Every structure is written in C-alpha cells, then in structure tokens.
Amino acid sequence: ATATATATATNQSKNMTRLIIVPQYPTKLRYQEWWFDRFPEEFSQYFDEVIVLGGGALHTIEEIGNNFAPVEASIEFELFQIQVYNSMKLRKDDCLLLCDLSFPGLFANVLFHRRTDRCFAICHATSKNAYDYFAKDRKRKYPIEKASAKIFDCIFVATEYHKKKLGWEHIIVQPFPNPPCNKTVQAYMKIYPIVSVARDSIQKRTKHIEKEVEKAFNTTLFRPNIITWDDYFNFLFMSKVLLITSKEETYGYQVLDAVLNDCIPVAPNHLSYPELLPPEYLYNTLNELISIIIKALQNKLPVPKLLVKPDHFYQNVSMYMKS
Numbered sequence: 197a198t199a200t201a202t203a204t205a206t207n208q209s210k211n212m213t214r215l216i217i218v219p220q221y222p223t224k225l226r227y228q229e230w231w232f233d234r235f236p237e238e239f240s241q242y243f244d245e246v247i248v249l250g251g252g253a254l255h256t257i258e259e260i261g262n263n264f265a266p267v268e269a270s271i272e273f274e275l276f277q278i279q280v281y282n283s284m285k286l287r288k289d290d291c292l293l294l295c296d297l298s299f300p301g302l303f304a305n306v307l308f309h310r311r312t313d314r315c316f317a318i319c320h321a322t323s324k325n326a327y328d329y330f331a332k333d334r335k336r337k338y339p340i341e342k343a344s345a346k347i348f349d350c351i352f353v354a355t356e357y358h359k360k361k362l363g364w365e366h367i368i369v370q371p372f373p374n375p376p377c378n379k380t381v382q383a384y385m386k387i388y389p390i391v392s393v394a395r396d397s398i399q400k401r402t403k404h405i406e407k408e409v410e411k412a413f414n415t416t417l418f419r420p421n422i423i424t425w426d427d428y429f430n431f432l433f434m435s436k437v438l439l440i441t442s443k444e445e446t447y448g449y450q451v452l453d454a455v456l457n458d459c460i461p462v463a464p465n466h467l468s469y470p471e472l473l474p475p476e477y478l479y480n481t482l483n484e485l486i487s488i489i490i491k492a493l494q495n496k497l498p499v500p501k502l503l504v505k506p507d508h509f510y511q512n513v514s515m516y517m518k519s
Contacts, residue, residue, distance in 0.1 A: 242514035327399035402441035
C-alpha cells in the first residue's frame with residue numbers, strides 16, 4: 197500500500213512538466229562532473245522529461261582533475277549550451293535550472309531575451325569570497341552576479357553562511373546532494389593518519405597550519421594521487437583524519453566526502469563548517485586543532501553525524517521549482 201501511494205504521489209507530482217538542466221563544465225574529479233548523469237536520473241522522478249544541455253560535447257572534455265575549471269574550455273562549453281538552448285522550441289510548462297550562476301556567467305544573460313516561464317539557479321560561490329578566482333575583479337564582477345540573479349525565480353545555495361554573504365532576497369538554502377560514493381574497499385585499514393584533499397590554492401590551504409600539524413605529529417600530510425572517483429573515495433575510506441584549513445568555503449563537499457567514507461573531518465570554526473559539523477570537530481586555534489586530532493587518532497572521537505540532510509536535495513528543489 198505504501199509503495200502504491202508513493203508511486204501515485206510521484207506520478208501526480210510530475211504534472212507533465214519538462215526540466216531543462218544547464219550544468220557547469222564537468223571538470224574531471226570535481227562535483228560538476230557527475231551532474232550529467234546523476235541530475236537527470238534523480239530529477240526524472242519529479243518531471244515528465246529532463247533535458248541536459250551540453251551532453252553532446254562531453255567527448256571533448258579535458259582530462260583535468262583537482263583544479264579549478266579551465267576558463268577557456270568552460271566558456272566554449274557554455275557557448276555550446278547557449279546554441280543548443282536557442283535551437284530548442286520552448287514549452288509553457290518548462291522549468292530551467294542553471295547549475296552555476298556565476299561561472300563562466302554567460303548563460304544567464306541569454307535568459308533576459310529568451311526566458312522559460314520558470315527559471316532557477318544554483319550559486320556555489322561568489323566573487324565576494326576571500327581569494328575567489330574573481331576576487332581581483334570583485335567591484336565589477338559582483339554587481340553582474342547580483343543583476344543576473346534577478347532573472348531567476350529563486351537562487352539555491354547550500355548554507356545560511358552563503359545566503360548571508362550574498363544578501364539577496366530570493367534565496368533558498370538547500371544543502372547540495374550527497375556525492376556518489378561507492379565503497380569498493382571490502383577489507384581495509386586506516387593506513388593514512390592525517391590527510392588533506394584540498395585543492396592546492398591559497399583559498400583552500402593554509403600552509404602554515406599544515407606545517408604546524410606536521411611538526412606536532414612528526415608526520416607528513418598524505419595527499420591522494422587519484423585518477424578516478426573510486427580512488428578518491430577509497431583514499432578517504434583508508435584515512436583516519438581529514439585536515440581542513442580553508443580560508444573560504446560556502447559549503448564544504450570534502451566534509452561530506454569524509455563522513456560518508458568513514459573519515460573524521462576537522463575544520464575551522466567559521467565559514468560554512470559550523471552548519472555541517474558538531475562543535476567538537478571545529479577548531480578556533482592551533483592548540484584546539486591539535487587536541488581534536490589527538491582525540492581522533494586515539495579513537496576518542498568517532499566519525500561525526502552531519503548536521504545537514506542533503507539526501508532530500510532533488511525532492512526539495514523539484515518542489516520549489518514546481519510550486
């Protein structure tokens with residue numbers, strides 16, 4: 197009876213609505229890579245038809261991982277998506293979801309001229325962020341982000357921290373979806389005591405903190421040499437503590453990645469992290485950080501429970517888009 201009721205509710209929720217998804221350039225081993233299969237699969241439960249713009253160009257994607265999206269390739273990719281969109285015959289029941297409002301930031305301008313009845317966007321970062329890619333152009337870039345946002349019915353962000361930073365009225369806070377973890381390690385040992393998976397940038401790594409931790413524990417931080425998602429998740433699965441030293445973070449996917457793979461994340465007690473982790477996993481000072489790591493290594497601190505519930509992302513976002 198429950199299964200029948202669920203199926204009926206799902207069918208009723210579709211209401212013959214079409215969803216047009218505009219993903220960001222799928223940089224290898226970055227979260228946007230799995231939007232192209234995960235998003236249409238999950239959203240198809242709530243929409244009669246799901247169209248993903250840009251799939252025809254996936255064979256040209258560069259083999260780049262662990263880095264910021266390549267700028268020129270991202271621009272070319274978004275221009276291709278614009279061409280596909282312009283060739284489409286829009287319907288009255290169309291919803292559109294732009295998966296990244298600000299980078300490269302071209303598609304939103306097209307919607308000022310050719311807009312679906314309902315338009316929504318996800319904002320992952322902002323030029324207001326410390327050490328953002330566009331930070332040097334903040335005075336010019338942020339007004340463009342703010343103006344582009346007005347074309348959408350609402351903007352989805354992952355945390356209250358990000359919402360407050362943007363300061364826009366039509367923002368909905370919705371934690372982003374869980375990563376597609378597949379634990380392929382059957383028998384394992386925690387062979388890496390303290391690790392980092394941060395992108396090698398001034399925004400994501402505070403190197404003097406890393407050096408102090410290495411000195412305190414007479415060790416070297418382990419960093420993964422990975423070429424696949426399974427490699428990455430397995431590395432975390434075999435790691436005890438994930439050290440996070442970011443100077444800016446509007447969500448924190450590495451926290452989710454760690455928790456879902458039996459690894460203990462330790463993060464700064466500011467930015468978005470207090471919305472993801474309990475206080476005992478957050479540090480204000482170097483001494484607090486070292487104390488937390490000691491507890492984790494001595495098995496006195498378990499893998500935390502996340503304070504967010506990202507598993508309802510697709511259902512919640514669909515509800516907002518169709519309401």
